[in-house]
Amino acid sequence: MTAPTAALPGVATTLTPERIEERLRVRFPDVTIRRQTGEAVRDHTLYVPADQLVEICTFLRDDPELDFAMLSWIAGVDYLPRDPRFEVVYGLLSLARNARVNLKVALGEEHPRVPSVTGVWPTADWHERETYDFYGIEFSGHPALTRILLPEDWVGWPLRKDSPLGYEEVAFTHNTPGRTVPDPKLKKLAPKKVKYRAH
Amino acid sequence: MTLNMGPQHPSTHGVLRVALELDGETVVDARSMIGYLHTGMEKQAEYKTYTQSIPQTDRMDYLSPMSNNLALCLAAEKLLGIEAPARTQAIRVLLTELTRISAHCVWLGTHALDIGAMTVFFYCFREREKVLSIYEHVCGARMTASYIRVGGLAMDIPAGFLDRCQKFVDEMPAHVDEYEKLLSKNPIWLARTQGVAQLAQKDAIGLGATGPVLRGSGVKWDLRKNQPYCGYDEYDFEVPVGVSGGDAYDRYMVRVQEMRQATKIAHQAIAKIRAMGEKGDYRLRDYKYVLPPKEDVKTSMEALIHHFKIVAHGFFPPVGEAYQAIEAPKGELGFYFVSDGTPRPWRMKVRSPSFVHLQTLPSMIRGRLVADVITAIGSIDIVLGEVDR
Numbered sequence: 001m002t003a004p005t006a007a008l009p010g011v012a013t014t015l016t017p018e019r020i021e022e023r024l025r026v027r028f029p030d031v032t033i034r035r036q037t038g039e040a041v042r043d044h045t046l047y048v049p050a051d052q053l054v055e056i057c058t059f060l061r062d063d064p065e066l067d068f069a070m071l072s073w074i075a076g077v078d079y080l081p082r083d084p085r086f087e088v089v090y091g092l093l094s095l096a097r098n099a100r101v102n103l104k105v106a107l108g109e110e111h112p113r114v115p116s117v118t119g120v121w122p123t124a125d126w127h128e129r130e131t132y133d134f135y136g137i138e139f140s141g142h143p144a145l146t147r148i149l150l151p152e153d154w155v156g157w158p159l160r161k162d163s164p165l166g167y168e169e170v171a172f173t174h175n176t177p178g179r180t181v182p183d184p185k186l187k188k189l190a191p192k193k194v195k196y197r198a199h
Numbered sequence: 200m201t202l203n204m205g206p207q208h209p210s211t212h213g214v215l216r217v218a219l220e221l222d223g224e225t226v227v228d229a230r231s232m233i234g235y236l237h238t239g240m241e242k243q244a245e246y247k248t249y250t251q252s253i254p255q256t257d258r259m260d261y262l263s264p265m266s267n268n269l270a271l272c273l274a275a276e277k278l279l280g281i282e283a284p285a286r287t288q289a290i291r292v293l294l295t296e297l298t299r300i301s302a303h304c305v306w307l308g309t310h311a312l313d314i315g316a317m318t319v320f321f322y323c324f325r326e327r328e329k330v331l332s333i334y335e336h337v338c339g340a341r342m343t344a345s346y347i348r349v350g351g352l353a354m355d356i357p358a359g360f361l362d363r364c365q366k367f368v369d370e371m372p373a374h375v376d377e378y379e380k381l382l383s384k385n386p387i388w389l390a391r392t393q394g395v396a397q398l399a400q401k402d403a404i405g406l407g408a409t410g411p412v413l414r415g416s417g418v419k420w421d422l423r424k425n426q427p428y429c430g431y432d433e434y435d436f437e438v439p440v441g442v443s444g445g446d447a448y449d450r451y452m453v454r455v456q457e458m459r460q461a462t463k464i465a466h467q468a469i470a471k472i473r474a475m476g477e478k479g480d481y482r483l484r485d486y487k488y489v490l491p492p493k494e495d496v497k498t499s500m501e502a503l504i505h506h507f508k509i510v511a512h513g514f515f516p517p518v519g520e521a522y523q524a525i526e527a528p529k530g531e532l533g534f535y536f537v538s539d540g541t542p543r544p545w546r547m548k549v550r551s552p553s554f555v556h557l558q559t560l561p562s563m564i565r566g567r568l569v570a571d572v573i574t575a576i577g578s579i580d581i582v583l584g585e586v587d588r
Contacts, residue, residue, distance in 0.1 A: 038518060038519050038520075039517045039518055039519055040278060040280065040516065040517035040518060040519025040520070040521070040538070041519045041520055042277050042278060042280075042519065042520065042521035042522075043520070043521060043522050045520075069404045069405075070404055070405075070407055071407055072407065072409075072524070072531065072533070072550060073522075073533065073535070073548065073550035075535055075546070075548035077537055077545070077546045078546075079545075089535070089548075091522060091533075091535070091550070095404065095418065095420050098425050098426065100426075100522075102522065121405060121407065122402075122405045122406050122558075123405065123406045123407030123555060123558060125558065126554065126555070126557075126558050130554075134241075147234075148233065148234060149233065149234040149237040149587055149588075150234060150237065151234070158239065158242055159241060159242055165242060165243065165246050
């Protein structure tokens with residue numbers, strides 16, 4: 001791989017978001033690629049279907065004009081009670097073109113599953129494990145999808161919106177009603193069962 | 200043989216556990232196990248206002264609190280669509296560059312200590328202590344600063360602060376010379392770092408390395424130059440890169456030169472602040488998002504209402520999302536906010552450089568000796584507080 005050439009100071013990116021979208025549409029004419037619009041969507045964000053994700057990512061990485069050689073981050077988001085409930089966001093960075101683009105995959109509530117991009121960017125390994133750890137989103141094709149930050153025997157997916165913020169039970173909690181009651185708007189709330197390991 | 204290193208090993212810089220697959224003394228494979236310092240900051244942020252999350256960030260990379268504060272505030276500002284005044288930006292630049300010097304001092308001291316050079320540690324911590332005193336002068340806290348706020352700063356810089364920074368910045372290049380005198384041509388240092396823990400450019404990019412690790416592998420990429428924030432495009436500085444294939448010595452050289460560049464930027468920032476006044480704007484005057492001055496709160500009804508609203512609820516960002524990254528001492532530190540229009544973020548994601556960099560460890564040490572593992576861990580400069588968040 002040759003060294004990225006763009007490290008010139010103050011040079012604005014030559015790659016416009018429109019151009020990225022156009023390149024993708026030419027290459028994948030049958031795939032629905034939707035641009036996220038909104039009052040304050042500050043980054044260029046494209047929704048892509050989960051089944052085409054790996055092909056799209058490979059193209060974004062290998063296309064000489066786009067050259068998204070780096071995957072910067074992956075984040076899961078839980079939009080409970082919306083349907084589709086989950087989103088996985090991929091933050092892509094092109095060193096050579098000095099551009100960023102976010103890809104989004106929307107996932108339903110039952111068995112959220114998305115193909116792994118570890119084959120495209122090796123860095124996705126830990127990011128995907130983290131997303132799995134927090135949201136229970138499965139990345140099919142991941143070499144070793146296990147918990148990363150939480151203990152292996154942790155029960156539940158802590159960053160889901162129906163997982164309450166943990167608390168420690170203190171004496172006389174019953175005297176302060178509402179203290180441990182979670183938001184009534186969120187259904188399916190049950191206190192999280194945490195199994196502690198006996199060392 | 201499997202050898203367990205950590206989590207209480209002194210050279211793992213915190214609580215990192217590495218399981219090494221060994222063949223004799225040669226490392227066949229390595230697996231890092233993390234999470235011992237996980238505190239659920241991302242979950243907690245969903246229950247806090249944006250401002251309330253700032254003290255959390257101090258505890259992430261606890262060696263560079265100001266950079267963490269800045270990353271969160273810039274992301275929130277991007278979401279809100281506001282920008283802090285120029286004088287504020289210059290103060291932010293000054294403080295984050297001092298942070299870079301102090302973070303690199305800690306890195307150099309501990310890294311050198313790990314591979315046998317003890318003296319450097321005392322020299323480095325002497326200068327770090329000065330930066331901590333500067334923090335104390337400006338915000339009252341030595342490590343948990345929480346000084347940079349959304350839309351500006353917590354308070355204006357105190358009297359005599361710029362002179363103090365100037366004095367430090369003037370002295371610093373001579374101190375960097377001292378460190379270099381101790382290490383750069385030291386045969387033991389060269390033997391322990393040159394050609395050790397190499398990270399090829401291709402691997403560095405594929406593994407998502409940023410900051411000094413990526414630059415050590417020869418890629419000229421610095422967010423301060425390439426995607427400037429806080430007016431970094433107005434400062435004159437160089438981006439050092441590694442020249443010998445991305446080994447531990449390259450990363451050492453990059454960081455040492457970065458300390459010199461940081462003093463250069465800090466010089467310019469001080470001059471900028473002086474030109475704009477020793478006292479002046481230190482936060483935005485948009486009181487929908489920023490606290491009004493205390494004097495106004497006591498005299499003006501509107502200011503009192505704004506004060507009350509912001510303290511009681513926090514500010515209300517529009518529905519949307521934003522990702523903003525800065526060049527923290529360790530690499531690209533980014534915050535991704537999803538807002539549902541309430542004063543609490545729907546989602547806060549932290550893209551921490553240490554977490555990503557730790558993944559590069561196995562590719563650095565495969566086929567090397569156990570002693571090189573120490574060099575590798577030291578040279579990628581991780582802080583476990585940031586890895587685990």
